[in-house]
Amino acid sequence: MSCLDKFHILEIENLSVVFHQYAKRTKKQELPVISNLNVSVHEGEIVAVVGSSGSGKSLLAHAILGLLPSNAEVKGRFDFLEEPLTEERMKAVRGNEIALVPQSVNYLDPLMKVGKQVRGTERSKHALKRQRELFLSYGLQEGTEDLYPFECSGGMSRRILLSTALMGNTRLLIADEPTPGMELAMAKKAMEDFRKFADAGNGVLLITHDIELALEVADRIAIFYAGTTVEEALVSDFQSEERLRHPYTKALWRAMPGNGFQVIPGNQPYVKDLPKGCVFGPRCPQFSKECEGEIPERVVRCGTVRCIKCSEEIVRK
Ligand SMILES: Nc1ncnc2c1ncn2[C@@H]1O[C@H](COP(=O)(O)OP(=O)(O)OP(=O)(O)O)[C@@H](O)[C@H]1O
């Protein structure tokens, strides 16, 4: 949600992911790893998904791409280019109109030369030219295309994965922590490329735990906590604490180097021990009994919040 009245590249509403597991062989167990999650990306936008480790960021990426294991039950509405993203359509667009830069470099096929992997099924001269341009621009020397993944360093593999994502007719790029292990200059170049890609009328969902990076490159930020979006904010909202909506986002703001480095006590709850009602309740200075009830998502200015204490004027979607 935002005040933008622009074309939606991606819109996800009410996503929930539950893992069905067997504990001690017989007892069935349900792990609700994502609940009530909404997020959208408009054309021209980089939306950063920010959250600490285990908040559900990679699961979101995999849920969009239909890559979760079979014991995961996924519910929710997915629209891509303003049309439902059915399983069949997903298969057709994955790796093409929707590209993933995965969090792990292990996604490269160990048995295929990297140049061929980047080109995919495209055999044309144009594809070869484009792959070579991308490799050159990411400082991958001539000859890299003929290497196998085990011959590439971690940083090289990251740049190869980025090249793969920027090859095709991509409209939505989902980048899951794309830059760790890369030199600063290359990481900056990747972010510039994402900007250019978005400016050309496409969308980027940038998954990161690095809020400062997110504020530098994104247009909007979705804050994840314990498997849900607690707030969607414009980057400009981070100019002051008052403009932020959720106590967790405010706490993240206060923990930033320029804002006092104050760390909040406690930990994000593990999915097995989610509290009743607000997932942030046990750590929230504003907690009261009502926070244990249902917490609807509300629209506040050009963003959203899941907090009943946020007292600002509410505008319905
Ligand atoms: N296959 C699975 N079965 C059960 N639980 C899982 C599975 N995959 C992930 N989880 C759990 O779901 C939660 C979210 O995981 P996810 O990988 O999406 O986190 P993340 O936000 O991407 O973290 P990180 O920043 O460390 O990459 C974690 O608690 C994780 O343990």
Ligand code: NI
């Ligand atoms: Ni992850």
